[in-house]
Amino acid sequence: MIYWNADLAARLACSPAEMADIPEFINTMLAVAEETRKIGPRQMLDRLGEADKLLLYGMHLLADGLAGEILEEILATLLYVGKENGQLFLKRCIIAETLLAMAEGAESMELRRRLLPYCGIDVALSRAGEKQGNAH
Amino acid sequence: MLIEKLALLYERWGSSQMETPPHERTQQHTLPLHKFIQSVHETGENRKEFYLLSRQSRRKIIKLAYLLLADAGPPWSAEDSFRKAGFFAPSSRVPKHEALMWLEGTSALLEGLHPWLVLLMMSAWMGLEQAEASYAWLKELAAAQHTELAEFIVPSEMADMLTDALENPRLIETSLRIAGMPLAASAIAGMPLYHIERILKLMGPVGSALLRELIQSAREKLTSEEIAAALQAFMEIVTARSEMLTTEESEETSLEEQPLTDEATDAELIRTMSELVMELDAKILRSTLATMQNTEVASMLRCLEALAHERVLSIMPPGRQKRVLEALEELGTAGSIRLVRDAQFFAQKLLAAYAPRPLKPGQTLDIPASVRAHISAILSRE
Numbered sequence: 001m002i003y004w005n006a007d008l009a010a011r012l013a014c015s016p017a018e019m020a021d022i023p024e025f026i027n028t029m030l031a032v033a034e035e036t037r038k039i040g041p042r043q044m045l046d047r048l049g050e051a052d053k054l055l056l057y058g059m060h061l062l063a064d065g066l067a068g069e070i071l072e073e074i075l076a077t078l079l080y081v082g083k084e085n086g087q088l089f090l091k092r093c094i095i096a097e098t099l100l101a102m103a104e105g106a107e108s109m110e111l112r113r114r115l116l117p118y119c120g121i122d123v124a125l126s127r128a129g130e131k132q133g134n135a136h
Numbered sequence: 137m138l139i140e141k142l143a144l145l146y147e148r149w150g151s152s153q154m155e156t157p158p159h160e161r162t163q164q165h166t167l168p169l170h171k172f173i174q175s176v177h178e179t180g181e182n183r184k185e186f187y188l189l190s191r192q193s194r195r196k197i198i199k200l201a202y203l204l205l206a207d208a209g210p211p212w213s214a215e216d217s218f219r220k221a222g223f224f225a226p227s228s229r230v231p232k233h234e235a236l237m238w239l240e241g242t243s244a245l246l247e248g249l250h251p252w253l254v255l256l257m258m259s260a261w262m263g264l265e266q267a268e269a270s271y272a273w274l275k276e277l278a279a280a281q282h283t284e285l286a287e288f289i290v291p292s293e294m295a296d297m298l299t300d301a302l303e304n305p306r307l308i309e310t311s312l313r314i315a316g317m318p319l320a321a322s323a324i325a326g327m328p329l330y331h332i333e334r335i336l337k338l339m340g341p342v343g344s345a346l347l348r349e350l351i352q353s354a355r356e357k358l359t360s361e362e363i364a365a366a367l368q369a370f371m372e373i374v375t376a377r378s379e380m381l382t383t384e385e386s387e388e389t390s391l392e393e394q395p396l397t398d399e400a401t402d403a404e405l406i407r408t409m410s411e412l413v414m415e416l417d418a419k420i421l422r423s424t425l426a427t428m429q430n431t432e433v434a435s436m437l438r439c440l441e442a443l444a445h446e447r448v449l450s451i452m453p454p455g456r457q458k459r460v461l462e463a464l465e466e467l468g469t470a471g472s473i474r475l476v477r478d479a480q481f482f483a484q485k486l487l488a489a490y491a492p493r494p495l496k497p498g499q500t501l502d503i504p505a506s507v508r509a510h511i512s513a514i515l516s517r518e
Contacts, residue, residue: 005146040309042340053264060271061256064343065320067313068427068488070253073240076141077260078267080152081233097138105310105377113431114137 011089018087019120025091026115029098033111036062036102054078054092058099067103075099094118137429149236165234166266169258170273172198172241176205177251183208197223197230201242211246214239237261250317252278252346271342278345283352290326292364294371298327301374302334307381309338311374314488317343321350323370326363369487369503376484376515380477402472405517409436409479410444412510416486422451424482424489430456432485434463435478438470476517483514 014022032055036044041063048056054075061071075096084092094115101111146152179185186206193199200221204214222228223235241258245251252274259270302308312320312335324332332351336344354363413421425433425448433452437445437460449457470478490503503511 005143007151008143008146037306040306040338042338053268057264057268057271060340062313063340065312065317065339065347066253066256066343068316070249070257072138072141073257074260074267076138076145077240077257078264079138079142080145081261081263082152093139093142100138103313105314105380107380 011085012093013085014087014090018090021087022090022094022119026094026112026119029094029115030108030112033098033102034108037105041102052092052095055095055099058096062099062103067100071103072100090118149232165237165262166259166269168195168198169237169241169255169262170270172201173251173255173258174277176245176254196221197235197238201238204242205245209246211243214243214246218242233261250346250350252342253317275341278342281345281349283345283348285329285332285348285351287329288326288355289328290360290363290367292326292367294364294367295327297371298324298367298374299331301371301378302331304378305338307374307377308335311370311377312339314377314484315370315373316488317347317350318354319366319370319488321347322354322358322363322366324367325351325354325358326360326367369490372487372511372515373484376480376487379515379517380480380484402475405472405475405479405514406439406441408510408513409439409482410441412483412486412507412514413440413444413447415504415507415510418451420486420489421448424486425452427485427489428482430459430463431467432478432481433460434467435470435474436482437464438467439475439479439482476514479514480517483511486511 032044032048035047036059039047041059045056045059045063048059057078058071058075061074066074079089079092079096082089082092097114097118098111101114106114175189179189183206186202190199190202190206193202197218200217200223204217218224218235218239223230223239224232228235237258240261241254244254244257249257255270255274256267259267262270301311315323324335327335336347339347354366358366416424428436433448437448440448449460452460487503
């Protein structure tokens with residue numbers, strides 16, 4: 001159950017224009033996860049270069065073997081105390097979710113399922129429907 | 137789920153605006169934090185030393201942290217003590233984030249987590265910049281404290297399997313993360329040094345230094361049988377991962393040939409999963425379910441007969457039951473391949489639940505024979 005909280009809801013609030021960018025960002029994260037699966041987090045750090053700081057930090061933690069509750073605790077705390085709002089905060093949540101999924105070796109479909117809700121219900125449903133259609 | 141964890145933080149502690157400006161945090165918080173972690177790491181299990189450190193500390197909150205470690209009470213008692221000391225009162229002079237940092241760190245140390253992992257958790261409370269600074273400090277510390285491992289071999293049938301599995305570094309990397317440091321360290325403590333070094337090279341500088349320490353500790357505290365048992369548990373995780381990866385690859389290539397849903401049920405899988413769930417100790421089942429998301433539990437429920445289904449639901453609080461059932465309704469039916477994967481995922485989570493964190497001296501990995509047989513049957517499914 002997600003406890004409804006006004007402060008968190010306010011931080012997550014984005015304009016329609018900002019939300020329109022999210023599916024593309026999710027695709028980027030899916031690609032990062034896929035590449036990390038193939039080459040490992042240590043090699044991925046070399047490729048990421050000047051990426052988002054949370055992504056880089058999280059990738060270091062992955063490379064050091066962190067996963068599960070400890071990694072979730074660290075990432076949730078960083079999100080909680082951070083100053084980002086709106087689209088940037090939403091993107092950071094997506095990054096954290098991706099890191100957690102990579103840490104436990106979740107496959108692409110599973111990761112996609114976890115990230116789609118960040119697009120909002122309408123986009124998530126239509127994307128899920130697209131995928132089923134492609135599978136046929 | 138991450139968003140759930142975030143919501144709980146807000147629910148429990150309110151707004152997250154930090155009072156201390158970033159440039160002041162280093163002097164005020166980061167340096168004392170590093171000093172604290174280093175002292176805890178060096179003190180080890182000598183609890184009397186914590187009383188002395190408490191007396192030497194000037195800050196009340198750090199004094200309290202040392203005292204709680206000296207008393208070695210249960211982790212949940214830390215919050216009680218911090219509240220009674222007034223650190224969460226509106227009139228407290230200690231900023232909320234700092235109080236939360238010390239509370240979390242003390243609780244985590246009381247749970248037995250390694251001080252370096254606790255540092256990573258605590259430094260997060262100061263923001264990403266400070267967390268990065270603490271990580272950099274930890275890297276230097278790890279480089280300076282190199283634990284030299286001697287050759288120490290525990291004969292085991294599983295050792296050959298792990299040697300073969302090392303040909304797939306990605307598989308071992310992920311398995312190490314899923315297993316967690318304590319189990320991973322206990323598992324490889326009895327491997328030839330050459331293989332240990334190969335595994336350590338897969339990790340970052342902090343992870344490999346930490347794993348070295350834990351390997352040394354496992355060798356000192358565990359018997360050969362316990363190390364062999366840890367290796368067996370670890371290999372079950374490796375095998376499960378390997379089979380999941382093979383299934384994923386074959387699913388991707390054969391997606392066009394397969395219908396989206398396969399109406400045939402897998403009676404044997406359902407029977408095995410149901411027997412497994414019915415035989416599990418309630419505590420283990422509860423802790424396994426706690427690590428799974430609602431959709432994952434719902435997926436697993438599709439692999440169960442009615443009685444086992446009921447058992448799983450009855451072990452959850454009513455609120456979560458409702459959410460899982462809603463998720464189950466949304467999921468709909470699944471093909472046999474999906475059912476096997478969901479069952480294997482549950483088996484993997486179950487193995488991780490059996491491995492205690494940390495592995496305490498004298499404690500063996502205890503999986504009842506019948507449960508182990510069911511887990512093996514599920515994990516060996518194709």
